[in-house]
Amino acid sequence: MAKKICPDDRWSWVEVDLSALRRNTTAFKRSLARGVRMMCVVKAGAYGHGAVRCVNAMHxxxxxxxxxxxxxxxxxxxxAGVQWPILILSQPPIESVQTLVENDIMPCVYEPDFALALGEAAAAAGRVAKYHLIVDTGMTRIGVMPADAVELRRTIDFHRGIECAGTLTHFATADVPDDWDFALQLNRFRNTVSALRDAGLNPGLVHCDNTPGTVLHPECQFDMCRVGIGLYGLQPAETTVGVIDLEPVMSVRGRVTRVVYPEVGAGVGYGMTYRVPKRNVQIATVPIGYADGLSRTLSNNMDVIVNxxxxxxxxxICMDQFMFAVDVNTTRTYCPTPEVREGDVVTVIGADGDERITADEMARLRGTINYEVVCGFGMRLPKVYV
Structure with a gap:
């Protein structure tokens, strides 16, 4: 099957399992209390999986x-024809307000000048632009400070061209059990929402739970939860493992473009950091490199799966290709290693037979998180939906 779905123009690709994506989405939806809405995060091309196809499957x-x-x-x-509500999880440049109004895209807001410019653009078009007020409760990234939220709303709410459709914050440590900083952020957020309501200001849809928050903190689901990395079958933290069952959605595969038996001592790749140690060792090439998301830091330090x-x-690892070695031994009865041939399918992430390489395994080798791994593979590799 892998050979059949391989793109015609390049022997490397990302496989996206839409059935697994739908099952993960359903699992999160079922975890929400009755009436709580689910906002699916599809930034960075749906974390490398392809936003348009993923949005349709998630809906x-x-x-x-x-x-x-x-x-x-x-x-x-x-x-692409998506008509459902879309929120930008930041306040974009003020120059974008016309585009936002014309395309009915909601921004986050935390500065009055931006909000009023958005209102002017909407009023000129005979429309009302919706926005979400974002509150900085302690992550120190973006947002209005809690003490300034009511004043900001009073400053901008007179404008007939804008309407607050939601109020949100983002947690920094939702994945840490019994964390003091999380409790402090949540308390600040609750107090801010209460202050808005006490001032007669409608907060719209109230939301703060991200993926780990949705899994570990059902007590603060409020009106909506924002689910991201978990939709793609990846756990946001070790603390969520076992709490919700998820299926990996992405596999990364390529096909062997060249196979040789080099002489003993022959070098491989730039800098010749590997030399063939003995006879009967094949060196095979696959057209995936660091420009495709396969970090150069993995050189001589990762596995692939073949047969x-x-x-x-x-x-x-080169910009567009990498090599792997096969110690050919067809005489062992307990685990023979057959020759690799041109066209054989190579799995970089995913399953083949009883073996599986996960984004988490690759993240550990790179000293990073699974988010970065899958986003990287989605930038250039063609996507095949299965």
Whole structure:
């Protein structure tokens, strides 16, 4: 099957399992209290999985709204015919207000000048632009300070061209059990929402739970939860493992473009950081490199799966290709290692037979998180939906 779905123009690709994506979305939707809406985060091309196809699959599984990071990401969805609510999880440049109004894309707001410019653009078009007020409760990234939230709303609410559709904050430590900083952020957020209501100001949809918050803190689901990395079958933290069952959605595969038996001592790749140690060692090439998301820091330190067996990557990973070694031994009865041939499918992330390489395994080798791993693979590799 892998050979059949391989793109015609390049022997490397990202496989996206839409059925697994729908099952993950359904699992999160079922975890919410009755009436709580679900906003699915599809920024960075749905974390490398392809935003448009993922949005459609998520909506069929219960998604109510969608969140992106940039104006262009929102426009991509609108151009593809997506009509459901879209929120930008930041306050974009003031120059973008006309585009936001024309395409019915909601921004986050935390500065009055931006909010009033948005209102002017909407009023000129005979429309009302919706926005979400974002509150900085302690992450120190973006948002209005809690003490200033009521004043900001009073400053901008006179404008007939804007309407507050939601109030949110973002947790820094929702994945840490019994964390003091999380409790402090939540308390500040609750107090801010209460202050808005006491002042006669409608906060709209109140939301603060991100993926780990949705899993670990059902007590603060409020009106909506924002679910991101978990939709793609990846746990946001070790503390959520076992609390919700998820299925990986992404696999990364390529096909062997060249196989040789080099002489003993032959170097492999830039800098020749690997040399062939003995006879009967194959060196195979796959057209995936660091420009495709396979970090160069993994050089000589990762496995791939071929014909159901793990093999070692060797040599420095190149921009567009990498190599791996196969110690050919067909005489062992307990675990023979057959020759690799041109066209054989190589799994970089995913399953083949009884072996599996996960984004978490690769993240540990890189000293990073699974979010970065999958986002990287989604930038250039063609996507195949299965």
């Amino acid at each position: 069929t599984a219960g998604a109510d709204q969608f969140a992106v990071a940039t104006v262009e990401e929102g426009l991509e969805l609108r151009r 159901g067996q793990r093999q070692r990557q060797v040599g420095n």
